[in-house]
Amino acid sequence: MMIIRPVREDDRAAIVALASKTGVGFTSLPKNENRVKERIERMLKTWNKEASQAEQGYLFVLEDTELNKVVGVSGVEVAIGLDEPWYNYRVGTLVHASKELSVYSRMPTLFLTNDHTGYSELCTLFLDSDYRHSQNGYLLSKARFLFMAAFQDCFSERLIAEMRGYSDEQGRSPFWESLGRHFFSMDFAEADHLSGMGKKSFIAELMPKHPLYVDFLSEEARNVIGNVHPHTEPAAAILNSEGMKYEGCVDIFDAGPTLEAHVSDIRAVKESQTWHVLIDELANDPAENHVDKKSDTAVYILANENYLDFRAVLGRVSFDKHSICISNDIAHALGVNHGDTIRAVTLFPEEKA
Numbered sequence: 488m489m490i491i492r493p494v495r496e497d498d499r500a501a502i503v504a505l506a507s508k509t510g511v512g513f514t515s516l517p518k519n520e521n522r523v524k525e526r527i528e529r530m531l532k533t534w535n536k537e538a539s540q541a542e543q544g545y546l547f548v549l550e551d552t553e554l555n556k557v558v559g560v561s562g563v564e565v566a567i568g569l570d571e572p573w574y575n576y577r578v579g580t581l582v583h584a585s586k587e588l589s590v591y592s593r594m595p596t597l598f599l600t601n602d603h604t605g606y607s608e609l610c611t612l613f614l615d616s617d618y619r620h621s622q623n624g625y626l627l628s629k630a631r632f633l634f635m636a637a638f639q640d641c642f643s644e645r646l647i648a649e650m651r652g653y654s655d656e657q658g659r660s661p662f663w664e665s666l667g668r669h670f671f672s673m674d675f676a677e678a679d680h681l682s683g684m685g686k687k688s689f690i691a692e693l694m695p696k697h698p699l700y701v702d703f704l705s706e707e708a709r710n711v712i713g714n715v716h717p718h719t720e721p722a723a724a725i726l727n728s729e730g731m732k733y734e735g736c737v738d739i740f741d742a743g744p745t746l747e748a749h750v751s752d753i754r755a756v757k758e759s760q761t762w763h764v765l766i767d768e769l770a771n772d773p774a775e776n777h778v779d780k781k782s783d784t785a786v787y788i789l790a791n792e793n794y795l796d797f798r799a800v801l802g803r804v805s806f807d808k809h810s811i812c813i814s815n816d817i818a819h820a821l822g823v824n825h826g827d828t829i830r831a832v833t834l835f836p837e838e839k840a
Contacts, residue, residue, distance in 0.1 A: 488553070489623055490820050491630040491790075491799040494530050494546040494560075499523055501557035502548070509613055516560065516611050533565070534795060541569035543641075545634065546611065547797075549627045551618070552820070558618045559627045562611035563635065566643055568604035574694070575600050575736040575745055578712065581698060595701040599694060602736065607635075607750070609648035612722055622801060625834055626788065628725045630799035632755035633790040633830050639750060646750050648731060650723050651716040652743025662742040665708035670694060679740060694739065712742040719743075728836055729754045755788070759832035762811035766818050766825050786834040789813065791821045798822055801834060 494502070499520065506518040516523075530546040532538040543566065549559035567573045576597040584591045609631065614624050635642055654660040654675065660667075663675035670693045671678055701709055713733060715723045723746065730753050731746035738745070750756055789811075790799035798821045805812045811831055813821075823829055 488800060488816065488820050489618075489621075489626060490550050490552055491547050491626060491797075492550060493534060493795075493797055494527055494548050496527060496531065498548055498557050499527055502527070502560055505557070505560055505613055505615060508615065516613055530562075540566050545631075547627075547630065547634075549614065549618070549623060559614040559623065560611055561613075561627050561631055562609075563631055563642070564608040564610055565641065566605050567608045567647075568601060568606075572601055573604055574739050575603060576699075576739055576742070577602065578701075578735045578737060579698075581700075597699040597701060597737075599696055599739070600736070603645075603647050603745070603747075605643055606645045606647050607643040609646065609726070622786065622834065624721060625725060626799065626801050628722060629729065629755050629788055629834070630790065632729065632753050633759055633788055633799055633832065634797055635750055635753075636756040636759045637790070637792045637830055638794060639756075642750055644749055644751070646731070646748050646753070647736075648726055648746045649738055650743045650746060651719040652738055652741030653711040653714045653716055654741060660741045661705065661707040661711050663740055665705040666699070667740060675740065708742070713737055713744045715743060716741075754836050755832045759788075759830050761792070761828050761830050762806070763809060764818065764823050764825055764827045764829055765807065765810035765812045766815055767805075767812040787831045788834055789817060789821060790830045791823050792828060792830060793822065796822060804831065 502516070502523050503518065503520050506516045506523065509516055509518075526544075526546065529538060529542055530544055533543045533545060544562060544564045546560065546562040548557045549561075550557050577600045579596050579598050581594045581596045582592070583594060612628055614627055635646075652660065652662065658676050660675040663678070667675070667678060701712065723744075726746050729748075731748040733744040734747045736745040736747070737743060784803060786801055787804050788799060789802050789804070791797065800817060800820050802813060802817045811829065813829075818824065821829060
């Protein structure tokens with residue numbers, strides 16, 4: 488069975504192995520064992536209520552329980568930009584006009600901002616290519632929303648997700664080549680690596696603070712502003728379907744879009760409900776008719792509400808008036824018993840209970 492659970496200290500080697508497969512532009516999961524170790528330690532301090540708000544974050548893994556193998560990772564940072572500035576470009580407009588000359592022009596412009604300071608951030612979503620099937624990617628991404636729904640006090644009211652911007656097969660970013668290289672004098676991959684290693688002070692030291700005219704960039708760079716890397720398009724589509732939208736902010740390195748939403752407006756947060764557990768070996772058999780029960784063939788994300796031992800899985804379930812009927816296997820995976828409470832929501836927005 489595939490389950491989502493909190494990261495553990497002994498997951499370090501598996502996460503480093505996953506990091507080796509991410510490629511250029513995936514700044515939140517660098518291939519560096521010490522960096523991964525520090526990240527895991529910070530996550531564990533968060534779960535143990537030992538971290539300051541600026542340090543807090545949650546990291547989840549997707550585990551194939553039959554092989555005892557970690558095959559994916561996803562995270563949430565609680566409040567970004569509190570320990571060091573958080574930078575984006577906001578795509579805006581400057582108007583140049585002269586009544587005397589009858590000239591009026593609107594110029595698309597990039598403004599360096601810290602608008603997202605204090606927001607929570609979805610991050611570090613990566614799934615091993617061998618497991619990109621059977622709706623594993625949806626589980627890995629969306630299970631975080633059920634955790635946030637259960638423990639909303641742990642997060643900001645606003646949520647963002649930075650999507651990896653376009654770069655070619657050689658790791659070359661047109662946006663970086665047209666803009667960043669002039670100020671940083673280094674390759675995109677090197678700047679990206681430094682950012683992923685937490686060495687971000689150079690951004691404030693070297694990046695221009697005044698507005699930048701988009702028309703001064705190369706055509707190739709202009710065309711990728713707000714575009715998602717092809718490998719990241721499925722992840723972006725998942726978040727779009729849950730209500731996260733591009734609101735005009737892009738990454739300062741590769742111009743990838745930042746998706747935004749209020750946590751309470753996320754579909755999986757808003758529509759998820761809690762149910763008392765009824766363990767029933769026939770719960771996953773749609774052909775079985777039970778009196779006063781409604782059969783439902785939709786796939787659900789199911790999660791316990793145990794903060795320290797959170798678990799989430801996918802499953803098909805049935806309902807009676809007050810309970811959700813699940814199999815012994817699902818109950819065991821979630822660590823729940825008859826009468827306990829779990830949270831459930833359909834995996835896809837179009838599927839209604």
